Amino acid sequence: MQIQKSFSQQTVGTLFLVATPIGNLQDMSNRAVTTLSEVDVIAAEDTRHTQLLLNHFDIHTKKTALHEHNWQEKAPLLVQDLLAGQSIAQVSDAGLPSISDPGKELVAQAIAAGIPVVPIPGASAGITALIASGLVPQPFYFHGFLPRKKTEQIQEIQTLAVRPETLIFYEAPHRLKATIANFLEVCGPDRQLVLARELTKRYEEFLRGTTAELLAWFEENQARGEFVLMVSGASPADQKLITAGDADQETDTSDLPVAQAVQALVESGQKPNQAIKQVAKDREMNRQEVYKIYHQIEEDHG
Template sequence: MQQVSSFNNEQTGRLYLVPTPIGNLDDMTFRAIKTLRAVDLIAAEDTRHTQQLLNHFEITTRQISFHEHNTEQRIPELLAKLKAGQQIAQCSDAGMPSISDPGKELVAAAVAAGIPVVPLPGANAGLTALIASGLAPQPFYFYGFLERKHQQQVSELQALVNRPETMIFYEAPHRLKKTLATLAEVLGNDRQAVLARELTKRYEEFSRGTLAELRDYFIDHQPRGEFVVLVAGNDHPADEQGAGEGTPVEQVDQEIERGLSTNAAIKLVAKRNRLNRQDLYREYHHIGE
């Protein structure tokens, strides 16, 4: 078992994981400011964006870029600096490092090298939205961003359709409409959901309703700002390994009554009963009879 205290390895530097505000700069903690001032180097997702934060708090620490496109290049460089005794803070543009943001590869590399990793608490969009959503706050299941292509989203959501926990997703405004449509298609029109946008900012807003209601609302309204999408868990999860109630065709009708689209219901029932999806599709639609 590897155990490294943040205070017992004085020959190397420490990697500090520093959360930054998700909107309101007043959410920056005293400890975060103190840490960014004290370290030798800040590894930032976007140095231009982070510079605005540093300027606001009069922090003059030098920066280096660290983002998803230069991870392989930067990690050896940052590890070398840490092993030489430099103190490094890593931060993303907003919120917690590594949570749908850069950081996890650097943390894993530091841990593997025996370098102390020091996490600071701070703002997180998913939890901030969850506690004000009105949905069950625990247990919850954090997913983050879904894949962008429709069929990939369908596959991801089919694996989540029976989860009883409140689910937390992130989505960009230009993809929100399509994602809401897919959520309704797979999880069901009647599933309760909450959209949180512009959290901690001046135009913070929560929209609550069924997935169908939220989908239809944004047909005529343009999404603005970054969104947290919270979806209620399934309060009647089907037994993935069991045969369900009735014939497969009857089970498809039951899932449609619960709000799933016909195709999503066929896929779910086929998986539940270990049937060929195309065979069930033909049987349900009386193809070839």
């Protein structure tokens, strides 16, 4: 068990996790500005992006880069600096560090080393979008980014779409239409969705409607800017619809030849090994036999 007293006297430095604006610079708190001005070092996801923020608030603190590509080497060095008594502020490009952004690795290492970790709260895109969405705000389930590949994304959506909580996702604009199409495929046309675009900025916009309505909107409009995608929690009827769809998907392969049955499951979102295992189980066949049939491997009779 570990007890942290954030503001007691100590011989080591403090790691501050500082929220930065998600768009509107007026959302920067006085405490955040003071903290960034007083620490020894700012660990930034992108030092060039952070420099723009620092310039606006006339902050001249030294910066260092800490991101997904260098944290394995950099985080231990920062922990050593903290143990030596330096104070460090960690920031992401926007919002809260660690929430679909780099940060959690340094936090975990600092805690393991007995270093105080102090949050400086501020804007978070997911929560900001949720409170204005019109969907049930609690309970909610924050997921962040979905897998990029279609089969993996559909499989993930099938798992998440039966949850009763409001679901919160982040998605890149160029992938948003395909993602909504996948939600329609899994959830049907009537699930309630909300898209929050360019939060806190001049062109902030909320799009509220069904999966079918939002997909139709994308047929005539191009997504621009940063988006938060929110999906209403599954009602009992929604859960039955998705479960029934999964059951139909499984029984659809019963009359197919072995190789085609495996391929159908793969196309529905399963990985090849999972599909082979399921077909072997359903047909009471040896898994290796199904594997050979699917991959057209002939036994070597010498």
